[in-house]
Amino acid sequence: MRFVYVMDSLDRVSHDKDTTFAFIDAAEARGHENLHCLIHELSVVDGEVFAVVHPIRLTKEAPFITLVRDEGPRRIALSGVDAIFIRKDPPFDQAYLYATLQLETLRGRTRIINDPRGLRDANEKLYAMHFREWMPRTLVTSNRDQIHDFVREVGGRAVLKPLDGAGGVGVVELRSDDKNARALADILTGEGKRLAMAQAFLPEVTVGDKRILLLDGEPLGAILRVPRGDDIRSNIHVGGSVVPTELTAREHELVKSLAPRLRADGLIFVGLDVIGEHLTEVNVTSPTGIQELGRFTGTKPSDKVIAWAEAHSLRAR
Numbered sequence: 517m518r519f520v521y522v523m524d525s526l527d528r529v530s531h532d533k534d535t536t537f538a539f540i541d542a543a544e545a546r547g548h549e550n551l552h553c554l555i556h557e558l559s560v561v562d563g564e565v566f567a568v569v570h571p572i573r574l575t576k577e578a579p580f581i582t583l584v585r586d587e588g589p590r591r592i593a594l595s596g597v598d599a600i601f602i603r604k605d606p607p608f609d610q611a612y613l614y615a616t617l618q619l620e621t622l623r624g625r626t627r628i629i630n631d632p633r634g635l636r637d638a639n640e641k642l643y644a645m646h647f648r649e650w651m652p653r654t655l656v657t658s659n660r661d662q663i664h665d666f667v668r669e670v671g672g673r674a675v676l677k678p679l680d681g682a683g684g685v686g687v688v689e690l691r692s693d694d695k696n697a698r699a700l701a702d703i704l705t706g707e708g709k710r711l712a713m714a715q716a717f718l719p720e721v722t723v724g725d726k727r728i729l730l731l732d733g734e735p736l737g738a739i740l741r742v743p744r745g746d747d748i749r750s751n752i753h754v755g756g757s758v759v760p761t762e763l764t765a766r767e768h769e770l771v772k773s774l775a776p777r778l779r780a781d782g783l784i785f786v787g788l789d790v791i792g793e794h795l796t797e798v799n800v801t802s803p804t805g806i807q808e809l810g811r812f813t814g815t816k817p818s819d820k821v822i823a824w825a826e827a828h829s830l831r832a833r
């Protein structure tokens with residue numbers, strides 16, 4: 517089969533951490549052809565989506581992953597490939613939005629993981645609100661007074677996050693008794709003009725932020741990200757460490773209650789962030805953690821993802 521990965525440039529890919537790398541590695545082991553494409557290399561000609569692609573070569577030694585450039589770039593019709601993995605890292609900017617709209621014309625013809633309409637609908641912070649019974653108390657507003665009232669209401673301690681952030685960037689603790697609180701709300705709301713998310717502080721975050729990886733609504737497994745002692749943010753990107761974990765019975769329930777909606781939205785490969793059995797974020801653009809999960813469990817969860825893509829190819833064979 518032929519798979520296309522719409523993603524960032526390969527110099528950003530770490531062979532022992534990156535989840536897209538694990539997909540490509542698993543696909544190669546299963547005998548598939550892997551093609552790389554940058555988001556601005558998509559084009560639509562008379563309603564047909566094309567991409568400039570390069571074959572990806574994996575090697576046992578550094579640089580581990582490179583593009584095959586000998587033959588020069590090829591422009592191919594994406595209706596002819598078996599699956600497209602959209603794995604571009606945030607931000608979800610206008611270029612990202614337009615890419616999802618370009619790919620829309622492939623609906624029903626080429627399997628896309630995740631569905632471009634699902635990616636548009638599911639802002640990673642706001643989408644969790646569809647599952648409010650699993651969320652901590654949460655406020656989305658650009659009004660600073662409303663934010664400060666909310667912090668007092670939830671006991672004087674909250675977190676404030678940008679709606680378009682990732683990797684912990686811009687996530688701060690907000691305390692009623694902190695003389696920086698007003699300034700922080702100013703910064704995150706752009707002086708009251710931009711939406712931000714305030715959320716009750718979950719003290720269990722010191723134990724860790726659980727990343728539950730889902731494939732088509734079923735758990736592949738989970739890892740726990742533990743924040744540094746001097747930070748509330750557990751993200752690996754800002755120095756969180758990763759340890760093995762399992763899903764609790766309640767977290768299995770949480771997954772079951774989200775699954776139908778995720779499936780309906782075509783959100784096949786998803787990373788839930790769960791703190792103290794509360795859902796804080798639904799990561800859909802390029803969730804990570806599959807390599808750590810594989811190492812902790814001695815399994816190859818990326819293999820399951822590729823097997824799923826094989827089984828769900830829309831090409832008549």
Ligand SMILES: Nc1ncnc2c1ncn2[C@@H]1O[C@H](COP(=O)(O)OP(=O)(O)O)[C@@H](O)[C@H]1O
Nearest residue numbers: 681682683684685715717718721725748749750
């Ligand atoms: N409600 C919360 N209570 C305590 N800590 C939180 C809360 N929400 C987020 N955090 C901390 O901030 C980190 C980043 O938050 P998150 O909402 O996952 O945004 P992102 O990962 O997209 O930057 C989490 O991993 C966690 O350590």
Ligand SMILES: [Mg+2]
Nearest residue numbers: 683684789797
């Ligand atoms: Mg997160």
